[in-house]
Amino acid sequence: MKYRQLTKEQLLELHVEFSKFLATQQIDAKEWTKIKKENPKMAEEELNIFSDVVWEDVLTKTKYLEHISENDINLFKCNSKEIIRIYIKWNNPAKSFLQTTDFEWFLKNPLDKAIDYFKASKKYSKNRNLELFEMIEMGSQISKGELFSFISQLIR
Structure with a gap:
């Protein structure tokens, strides 16, 4: 992970963007619930990747x-x-x-x-x-x- 995982509050604010991010990986809401339950390591990795993408975008735009x-x-x-x-x-x-x-x-x-x-x-x-x-x-x-x-x- 390049940065740090977004906080729960930040992830809640970005839930629409996170849903779109998961969709790009062919993961729908039902599949995401299953992953979180059965493969928490994979869920954590998806959150880490999403967090890095968000941080990279925010930091690139920071003036x-x-x-x-x-x-x-x-x-x-x-x-x-x-x-x-x-x-x-x-x-x-x-x-x-x-x-x-x-x-x-x-x-x-x-x-x-x-x-x-x-x-x-x-x-x-x-x-x-x-x-x-x-x-x-x-x-x-x-x-x-x-x-x-x-x-x-x-x-x-």
């Missing part, structure tokens, strides 16, 4: 990731050959990006001296999608890139 914690924000633009990172750090330990009022203050005052910015880029050290997957597993979330674009324009 931005972000990771927000109390004192810093990591924003990533995920190009095909390299990843661009913007790192934002509070210089004020009393503030937290996880507090709505502090985050809103930050958005209104992005150039305040209490905030530092760093920007860098690097080529992927392994397969792009694997790197993005690892970042997601460590807490990054897929985003539309709005915050990345906003900050990128400020710190050119």
Whole structure:
């Protein structure tokens, strides 16, 4: 398995897609019930293959990731050959990006001296999608890139 198996909740959300996936392998609902009961190893393998297909599709389409914690924000633009990172750090330990009022203050005052910015880029050290997957597993979330674009324009 290249990634990880989708959670039960994710599989429930994708039940229509999973049914189509099974159909491509000539497995209907009745057959799937039988496989789960009589050959759980095969059922597990089908779930693993489906999960990899879904992850591969999602990761290939991912253009931005972000990771927000109390004192810093990591924003990533995920190009095909390299990843661009913007790192934002509070210089004020009393503030937290996880507090709505502090985050809103930050958005209104992005150039305040209490905030530092760093920007860098690097080529992927392994397969792009694997790197993005690892970042997601460590807490990054897929985003539309709005915050990345906003900050990128400020710190050119």
